[in-house]
Amino acid sequence: MPVPRSAAVSAVVAAALGAGLLAAGSSAAADPAAATAARIHDIQGTTRTSPLAGQQVADVPGVVTGVRTYGSSKGFWFQDTAPDDDPATSEGVFVFTGSAPKVAVGDAVTVSGTVTEYVPGGLSSGNQSLTQISKPAVTVVSSGNALPAPVAVTARTVPDRYTPAGDPAAGNSVNALTLKPKKYALDYYESLEGMNVRIGTSRIVGATDPYSELWVTVKPHENRTRRGGTLYASYDDQNTGRLQIQSLVPAAQQPFPKANVGDTLTGATEGPLDFNQFGGYTITARTLGTVKDNGLKRESTRKQRTGELAVATYNVENLDPSDPQAKFDALADGVVSHLASPDIVALEEIQDNNGAKNDGTVDASATLKKFTDAIVAKGGPAYQWRSIDPENLKDGGEPGGNIRQVFLFNPARVSFTDRPGGDAKTAVGVTGTKGHPALTLSPGRIDPANPAWADSRKPLAGEFVFQGRTVFVIANHFASKGGDEGLVSQHQPVPRSSEAKRLLQAQAVNGFVKQLLAVDKHARVLALGDINDFDFSGTTKALEDGGALRSAFRTLPRKDRYSYVYQGNTQVLDQILTSPAVRGFDYDSVHINAEFADQNSDHDPQVIRFRP
Template sequence: MARSAAVSTVVATALAAGLLAATSSAASSTAAPDAGEVRVHDIQGTTRLSPLAGQQVADVPGIVTGVRAYGSKGFWIQDPKADGDRATSEGVFVYTGANPTVKTGDAVRVSGTVTEYVPGGAGSGNQSLTQITKPTVTVESSGNELPAPVTINAKSVPSAYAPAGDPADGNSVNKLPLRPRSYALDLYESLEGMNVRVGSSRVVGASDPYNELWVTVKPHENTTRRGGARYGSYEAQNTGRLQIQQLAPVSEQPFPKADVGDVLTGVTEGPLDFNQFGGYTLTARSLGKVVGKGLERERTRPQRERELAVATYNVENLDPGDPQAKFDALAQAVVTNLASPDILALEEIQDNNGAKNDGTVAADQTLTKFTDAIAAAGGPRYAWRSVDPENNKDGGEPGGNIRQVFLYNPERVSFTDRDGGDATTATDVVRRGKRAALTHSPGRIDPANAAWTNSRKPLAGEFTFRGRTVFVVANHFASKGGDESLTSHHQPPSRSSEVQRVKQAEAVNAFARKVRAVERNADVVVLGDINDFEFSPATRALEAGGALRAGIKSLPRAERYSYVYQGNSQVLDQILVSPGVGRFAYDSVHINAEFSAQNSDHDPQIVRFKP
């Protein structure tokens, strides 16, 4: 799920070249003004699309409220003479494509073309940003007082997130009249381009490598125990979230480091932008100060003598070319924060030369380096089992050949090896005496199933703990790539990637049911990066028929998350267990997702039970 620097660079380049601009001629509920002076609110109109899109405008007056000399270069103007209509924004972005020559506080008149720019392109489903392009700018005076900022706070942001899209317009909200008193997205759209302010606000998304963080202006909205904003359903979007960037280049003003639960104190003020990687964003002309609250990385308790501890951890594209410091930090987390689980399913283990796309698929060097680091950190000398994928058949970074791997502590657990499992050969369930057994261990589940196209195939293994067989299935389901954002102009947004994950979940559920059909009380553990929420159709498909139950649902709601995305603390990583497992203790161990300094962007999960 992490956003790559390469993608960011490509988008910034495209922005500068104007390659992603899209002009919409769709009608708005606001009619074009009569002949005469055009003002900013005439351009913005009362819907998301400008009634003047595609048209030339001349001598639009405004005060410059912010200047951006990087990324999408340009400046914002705001008309100090508001029209009194809450639905019409008084601010607009002027796209220059080169370093602007105006300064904040300049009174200007701008001529140019009104366009609707869609960050990420029309296929992304993103809303558009109304802007003036190919501008001619006349500076009339300098040093003017800026229009007073609009304060965004808990009282002003509605509790409802967005209206339902118009079925006659493909479920789009683009042409619907804005209702800023009723819907949060309508409020933010009505302030697009305007000078806005937030007061002291809690950080709900840590500072990232792109110099962004997320705050909430609603301190009591779906709070987690550690200070985040939990995403607990498709109707709980957390309306108070707002992304914060700064207008000053980091070379001039370093961006603050903040963890979830910290507080951005004082006043943060600047134009309200809309971008591809977060939607509505306060581009701060003045940025408050981060006050740390000392969030600590969690440590789970050690397993007891008769407890089997099974964990999952996405180690984010680990390969031998990564710095030793990354291996050491991940290893320390396994030993210290996860208390050296008996079985550890890893996701995103890359092959021996990482993203070098030369046909290499073996990952023994990656795993040797990692298990050595764990031992050096004071952990057990883990053994491992895996199945090498076919080259470039499992998705992920091209050439990286990510796969799932079992690490296990041979001092406490034994692995039952049954030969024959490879990238294309399916393991099956048979009866051996009175017990279920795998035909291949380790083996892949139904690898020819179209559900796994360009995606990781589940890895199944048969373990023995204190004389009891435990079946473990490690997964890394298809990503959410292609899904529309919460701020999409389609409401509800399209979640097209769910289709494949549901099919994957059905295949894993069928395998778990097959094990239980042979041995009703068999202990089955299904775990990994499921890439979906505990309330999602994919999770329901995994649990179908009572074959499995999602362990994270045993936690209090305020602790159900493993990932933080755009200020929403949410579930992606899961462990599910069969009814035969009986009582269990579950823990989502928060060591990464809430922190600006991360060894992975996922939090590991662990379950302990007595087989």
């Protein structure tokens, strides 16, 4: 999604930017000295930031390779037809015009203006910067010229190592490091910033999103899942072949194709290589390949057997009564047709009765009635629900929405043990004699006054009975990754600041589970929900501490361990963790949303079946 470009920065500011200290747009005027004669490779230089940042350049020659006439980032790319012999210096650059450019592809031009470094998302994003020419004066020398031959980006040209470590003296920034395009993938892409590039037929690893973008990989065998995605299975394996694809043709002229994970973008896709806030290196396609539908289908799990308890978790993405009935119907169909009507469903992101309207409403009964009615209409059970209304604006999420976790349960198969007194502020405890643990409140919230839950959803604990056996279920929605820097951050290794809060949250839940196990080491406990973190993360390890819990994802084949797709990386966010007494279970991550352009939620639900 195009984003606005900033104004010039001085050479001093550019130096600070290179050290990771300042963002483009800082209040420093460009040096009004005489303009410098330069070629594009002089402007781009051998690092991520231009040696000429903040300086005026004059009569820079090149041929226009792409024009962007829509969005807030209007401008064009042009490329030198007389390159140097240094593989670290790009021969293309973006010219930010701010309004529709008066040039066409194939125009030979000279450009004068100010060299600037723009940081998409601002300095706090940690993003690398885009070198560009701002406030340009453009002269068209001739038209109809042949374009520079595109650089073929292939599995052989993209290195397997993702990025170098940043310079500790510069806050672990990579900005000032000399590019090594034959060694690191991000260095390779940076060495092509602004240049005309081409990919051939490629597998789609991120479905078309609402902003007319999709993701491909140029590495067909890199961590491929069985359904065609690219698995993100380690902080050290970022999947180097991923690239975002946008189109330079406005949607009104040519609709962007709808594609699912596992489809194929066939033929050549060619255009300038951009860098943006919402994905990093992006081919802005002047020529877009054709999507081949490879027939990805939504999965359906099996029905639980008579003696099996089926428990699911599903993030329904900010559901409230103002959503179209079609969304309720589709989510209900997911529960009935694809999850086979589990006995217990822990829901995340149920909003209050008027959604994002911020008027103090916290009750969600209308939302839940509309959803459970939709489930019945799809042939599902008449679920009952249990939940605790949050305090207004205290649990994060969309302002005014007051999202919370909710238990749905089928009273024909399982009973809920109601113990009154649970509210937004009262902590649930563990009681009972040896071998017979019980919750003091059911439902109840775990340690809601703990600072770990500030502006975040508090875990909801409930006590259920299935065929005479007690099962404790803890519904979670941990703090989001909002504020974390992306994989293309200038800071390497990438800081993950949000993990600190999730770590504390995981420790709180782990501690509560240990209280149950202290009364009965054979207690059957499930901790589940949108954990907002990977199965290999420190958060998951903290939940598992001391053997109190174990992620059920570990029982699945490695290539099926995912519930979410982000920037072409297929990954885990939603989990079900089990106490040691939950044995012989059958676990399924049911892929019905994350891989599809047509989504009812951005998360795939999870389900576990076992005999208590």
